[in-house]
Amino acid sequence: MSKGSEHDPKGLIRESYRIEGITLAECRSIFLDWALSLPMERDTTAAIRALLAQYGGDAAHHPMTQVLTEGRSGSTAPRRRGGWRGRPRN
Numbered sequence: 002m003s004k005g006s007e008h009d010p011k012g013l014i015r016e017s018y019r020i021e022g023i024t025l026a027e028c029r030s031i032f033l034d035w036a037l038s039l040p041m042e043r044d045t046t047a048a049i050r051a052l053l054a055q056y057g058g059d060a061a062h063h064p065m066t067q068v069l070t071e072g073r074s075g076s077t078a079p080r081r082r083g084g085w086r087g088r089p090r091n
């Protein structure tokens with residue numbers, strides 16, 4: 002019996018949708034564990050899209066759906082630059 006799937010190898014996302022009363026903070030923690038467990042060559046954005054297609058439609062108001070949606074849009078570009086380029090100019 003396989004525990005996970007191609008886009009959710011450990012079954013973490015699947016299980017989060019089954020937990021009654023799970024909070025947004027708990028979903029964010031699970032999402033981080035999920036992201037760290039993906040193989041380096043895996044396209045994270047494509048995996049998130051697939052998971053949203055699989056689970057998001059039936060659970061639009063679930064906190065994990067919100068986290069996945071944020072993760073899909075948040076992985077496009079960094080928010081700030083480090084070093085001298087990140088400092089305000091006078």
